[in-house]
Amino acid sequence: MCVGVFALGGCGARAFLHLDRRVLWDDLRVVLGGGGNSTVLLHGSDALVIDPKMLGYTQRLRDEVERDLGRRVRRLILTHAHYDHAGGATDFAWAGAVLVHPNTRARLLANDQGPCDREAPPAPRTRDAFRRSEPVIFDPPHGALLPVCALPFVEVTSEVRLWLGGEEVQVMNLGSGHTDGDLVAYFPDRKLLVAGDLVMNGFRPHIDESSGGSLLHLADTLDRLLGLPFEKVVPGHGDLGGRDVVERQRRYLRALEEDVKRAIAAGAPSEDAVVGEVKLREEFEDLPPIPGDPFEKDVRRMYRELHERGD
Numbered sequence: 392m393c394v395g396v397f398a399l400g401g402c403g404a405r406a407f408l409h410l411d412r413r414v415l416w417d418d419l420r421v422v423l424g425g426g427g428n429s430t431v432l433l434h435g436s437d438a439l440v441i442d443p444k445m446l447g448y449t450q451r452l453r454d455e456v457e458r459d460l461g462r463r464v465r466r467l468i469l470t471h472a473h474y475d476h477a478g479g480a481t482d483f484a485w486a487g488a489v490l491v492h493p494n495t496r497a498r499l500l501a502n503d504q505g506p507c508d509r510e511a512p513p514a515p516r517t518r519d520a521f522r523r524s525e526p527v528i529f530d531p532p533h534g535a536l537l538p539v540c541a542l543p544f545v546e547v548t549s550e551v552r553l554w555l556g557g558e559e560v561q562v563m564n565l566g567s568g569h570t571d572g573d574l575v576a577y578f579p580d581r582k583l584l585v586a587g588d589l590v591m592n593g594f595r596p597h598i599d600e601s602s603g604g605s606l607l608h609l610a611d612t613l614d615r616l617l618g619l620p621f622e623k624v625v626p627g628h629g630d631l632g633g634r635d636v637v638e639r640q641r642r643y644l645r646a647l648e649e650d651v652k653r654a655i656a657a658g659a660p661s662e663d664a665v666v667g668e669v670k671l672r673e674e675f676e677d678l679p680p681i682p683g684d685p686f687e688k689d690v691r692r693m694y695r696e697l698h699e700r701g702d
């Protein structure tokens with residue numbers, strides 16, 4: 392989602408903060424809520440985590456993967472830089488790779504206020520605990536988080552293919568939209584798409600302008616996502632869904648674009664006049680906005696984006 396998740400109050404807070412586990416396959420599960428949705432792939436004695444939530448909730452995710460399932464998290468994928476998705480990355484001292492878009496890495500580094508001491512990362516208390524032949528009991532590094540600058544980033548500009556336990560995982564930037572550094576993960580054998588906040592389920596689409604987000608870019612990116620033959624999608628927030636969830640988000644954005652263009656073509660002389668003309672279509676009335684993101688804001692954004700594009 393975005394900054395300010397703790398300020399949600401009663402509006403949608405449960406959907407964002409309540410943890411809910413969905414075991415899709417024996418070796419792949421999604422932990423909904425607690426910030427952004429997290430996807431966990433188990434392979435051998437290791438695990439891949441996509442979006443490790445925000446600190447505080449990350450610990451519970453770690454407990455599940457490391458203590459309950461006995462796997463160590465060796466790789467992370469961060470779909471974008473927002474704290475509710477990426478904040479917990481510093482809690483995975485054993486991760487050998489953190490896959491991010493370059494803009495996400497830059498933003499995480501810029502936002503990190505802590506000291507940067509690459510020479511003294513938190514050490515595990517017992518390396519023996521990681522011998523693969525034994526049940527793994529991890530000592531969580533309480534208070535010993537890695538500085539962001541010490542994370543082993545791997546930048547993904549367009550596409551990287553991971554092979555984990557013989558399974559292909561495509562990590563891709565198919566365009567921006569929610570921010571200017573959005574990655575998705577696609578599991579072709581399972582026809583599963585992990586979309587981050589490019590897709591919301593049960594909410595209207597959401598962009599973060601201060602992080603380079605754009606409604607028009609998001610619509611184009613959703614077109615490309617729908618070009619993948621996925622059948623299930625893990626949204627950034629809300630429940631798991633199918634292609635219809637992504638199609639509806641795209642439809643909202645295209646309808647908004649169409650309605651704003653129509654108001655301009657009909658002679659609305661200013662941004663405020665367009666805001667007065669364009670109403671939320673009835674078919675989207677059941678979709679609440681992300682808190683703090685009323686429909687009028689979307690109309691104003693669309694108007695400005697179209698103006699900047701020269702439409």
Ligand SMILES: [Zn+2]
Pocket residue numbers: 392393471473476569588627
């Ligand atoms: Zn977000």
